[in-house]
Structure formats: C-alpha cells, structure tokens
Amino acid sequence: MGESLxxxxxxxxxxxLEGREPVACPLCRRPxxxxxxxxxxxxxARCAGCGLEFQSPRPVFDDLxxxxxxxxxxxxxxxxxxxxxxxxxxxxxxxxxxxxPAGRRALLDVGCGAGAFLRVAGGCGWRVEGTDIRxxxxxxxxxxRLWEGQLPEIPFGGARFDGVRFNHVLxxxxxxxxxxxxxxxxxxxxxxLLVGVPNLAGLSLRLKSWQSRWRLKRxxxxxxxxxxxxxxxxxxxxxxxxxxxxxxxxxLETPVLERPGRRGWVGALIRLPLEAARAGGIVDLYARAR
Numbered sequence: 457m458g459e460s461l462x463x464x465x466x467x468x469x470x471x472x473l474e475g476r477e478p479v480a481c482p483l484c485r486r487p488x489x490x491x492x493x494x495x496x497x498x499x500x501a502r503c504a505g506c507g508l509e510f511q512s513p514r515p516v517f518d519d520l521x522x523x524x525x526x527x528x529x530x531x532x533x534x535x536x537x538x539x540x541x542x543x544x545x546x547x548x549x550x551x552x553x554x555x556x557p558a559g560r561r562a563l564l565d566v567g568c569g570a571g572a573f574l575r576v577a578g579g580c581g582w583r584v585e586g587t588d589i590r591x592x593x594x595x596x597x598x599x600x601r602l603w604e605g606q607l608p609e610i611p612f613g614g615a616r617f618d619g620v621r622f623n624h625v626l627x628x629x630x631x632x633x634x635x636x637x638x639x640x641x642x643x644x645x646x647x648x649l650l651v652g653v654p655n656l657a658g659l660s661l662r663l664k665s666w667q668s669r670w671r672l673k674r675x676x677x678x679x680x681x682x683x684x685x686x687x688x689x690x691x692x693x694x695x696x697x698x699x700x701x702x703x704x705x706x707x708l709e710t711p712v713l714e715r716p717g718r719r720g721w722v723g724a725l726i727r728l729p730l731e732a733a734r735a736g737g738i739v740d741l742y743a744r745a746r
Contacts, residue, residue: 461523462683463675466497469683472523475516479686481508482633483700488512492668495675498682506696509656509688517630524684525590534570535594540714545576547711548650551742552619555648555706560618564642566607566635567625571595585617606630608638619648624738627653627685636701640745649703649743654681655710657690659735691739703743710736 461469480487481503488501488510501512537545552563561582565573568586571594577584578600585601587610595602603610606629620639629635639649655661664679666672680688689697695705712727730736 461496464496466495469496469498473515473519475519476513477516479510479512479514481506481510482631483508483696492677494677494680494682496683498677498680500677500680500682500688506693507690508693508697511682511686514686520684521589527590529590530569530588530592530594532570532592532594535572535575535592535597537572537576541572542576544711544713545573546580548621548623548652548740549577549580549582551707551740552621552648552650555742555744556618557646562616562618564617564620564639566620566622566639567628568595568600568602571598571600573621573623574598574600585615608634612642615642616644617642617647619643619650621650621652623650623652624654626651627687627689629686632687632697633701636698636703640702643745645745647745649698649741649745651694651698651739651741651743653687653689653694653739654685655691655735655737655739656688657692657735658710658737659730659733660737662735689739691734691741694739694741698741698743702746704746705741705743707742708734709740710734710738711740712736713738 461472484503484505486505488503490499490501492500494500498511499513500509502509563577563582563584565584565586568574568588570592574584574586574595575598586595587603587607589606591602591604620643626632626635661679668676691708698705710731712730
C-alpha cells in the first residue's frame with residue numbers, strides 16, 4: 457500500500473505530492489472544518505453538516521497515481537487470498553445473493569487489484585468483470601473482462617450488471633458520490649450494491665483517534681491511512697452517501713476478520729461483541745437500486 461511513501465517523513469511526502477486541491481463535502485456542498493494534521497502532513501477535515509470526514513486540501517489525482525498507485529501497489533502476491541479473507545469474500549457474495557433475484561449473477565468489481573476476488577467469485581459461479589485505475593497482469597490472468605480507468609470515466613458500451621462491488625475502494629476515490637451514482641447507472645432495476653470500507657467508528661480506530669488527539673501516539677493519525685485514503689466513513693456517513701446516490705440501504709454489518717493462529721473460541725469472544733455493537737474495523741454495506 458504505497459510502500460514508497462507510507463511511513464516516510466513529511467518532507468519526502470510533500471516533495472512527491474506537491475499539488476493540493478480544496479474539497480467540499482459531496483453531500484452538503486460546503487467547505488469542511490479542519491480538525492487535525494497527520495504525521496505526514498495530510499490535513500483531515502469534517503463536514504459540520506453531515507459529519508463526513510475527508511482530506512482537504514488533498515493531493516491531486518495525477519500525483520497520487522504516479523507516486524502511490526504504481527506497479528508495486530498490487531504485487532502478484534495479492535492475487536491469492538488466505539483462508540480468512542476467502543471466507544470473507546464468500547460471505548460478501550452470499551450477502552449480494554440474498555439481495556438479488558434468483559439467477560442474477562453479473563457482478564462488477566470496482567478496484568479489482570491483483571484479481572483475488574475475481575478468482576473467488578468466478579469459482580462460486582458469478583459472471584464477474586473488473587475495473588482499476590491501473591490494471592495488473594495478475595488480474596488479466598484471471599480471464600475476466602477488465603476495464604481500465606476511473607469508474608465515472610469508463611465507457612462501458614452499454615454493459616449492465618446485476619451488482620457492483622466497491623471493497624476498500626470508495627475511500628480512495630476522487631468523489632464517492634459520483635462513483636456511486638455511476639454504479640447506479642450500471643445496474644438495472646433491483647440491482648445490488650456492496651460497499652466495504654474501514655470503519656471510522658470501530659473500537660480500534662476510536663481508541664487510536666483518542667490517543668492521537670491526546671498526543672499519546674508518536675505518528676499521530678496514522679490509522680487514517682491518509683496517504684491513499686481520501687475519505688473516512690462511519691456506518692452513518694457511508695449510508696448517507698449511498699442513499700444520496702439512489703440506493704436503498706438493506707443491510708449493514710461490521711465483520712471482524714479471523715486472525716491466523718488464533719483459536720476459534722478466542723476469536724469468537726472478540727468477534728461477536730464487536731459485530732453486535734457495529735464496532736468492528738470494517739463496514740460492509742448492502743443496498744438495492746431505487
């Protein structure tokens with residue numbers, strides 16, 4: 457994940473990402489209020505109207521594409537998944553299947569990376585295609601139909617899908633509302649949407665924010681991952697953006713991924729309370745086109 461710059465000193469980051477642009481809230485259309493600057497100099501802000509958090513001013517896309525999203529961002533090893541992540545992908549597919557009419561299996565994976573999900577979904581009987589701003593050889597080897605570029609700018613030539621998946625992608629985009637509106641255009645009646653993002657309201661991230669606020673962390677606000685994350689969602693703010701794009705939220709959960717080597721009963725003691733309280737580290741939201 458941006459290995460050339462992630463964790464590097466502020467001066468190195470600012471030299472590589474010189475351009476900055478102000479950002480308004482996509483929902484409220486007004487400038488946000490700054491609340492913090494992270495250890496690498498990224499400026500974190502919050503909309504006073506809806507509570508959505510994002511970077512402003514932020515690096516321009518061309519700089520990010522060159523300095524962060526290079527060939528090393530999705531190494532070939534990302535094309536395979538461990539058993540825990542495979543179970544999570546299968547869980548996501550089951551969630552999509554619950555919210556689609558029987559037999560609807562055409563899926564677009566936005567930000568397909570090295571193609572791991574493409575392989576899992578194809579093996580589960582889905583007709584899956586993918587997009588990314590920079591396609592990898594590993595994704596091409598899946599045999600899936602692929603599209604290169606930012607989703608709102610891709611001419612799909614009339615292609616339609618039963619569902620669209622953004623898994624840890626929406627927080628990287630230039631405008632999440634525009635991305636989701638484009639997804640709405642690509643699905644037919646009753647089309648499904650899955651969005652997975654880091655959960656800013658999760659217990660772990662809340663604790664790290666508290667530590668950063670009280671200057672108890674050496675690298676303050678590092679957990680925001682602001683080198684490549686431009687938007688920071690809670691379940692509530694994510695639902696607002698999804699609804700504004702023309703979807704109806706059907707299900708929202710905060711799954712906790714299993715850790716290798718952890719005993720099953722130990723994992724359950726941690727996982728079940730966090731998921732019940734919607735305090736897990738990620739949000740998976742399922743919605744249907746209105």
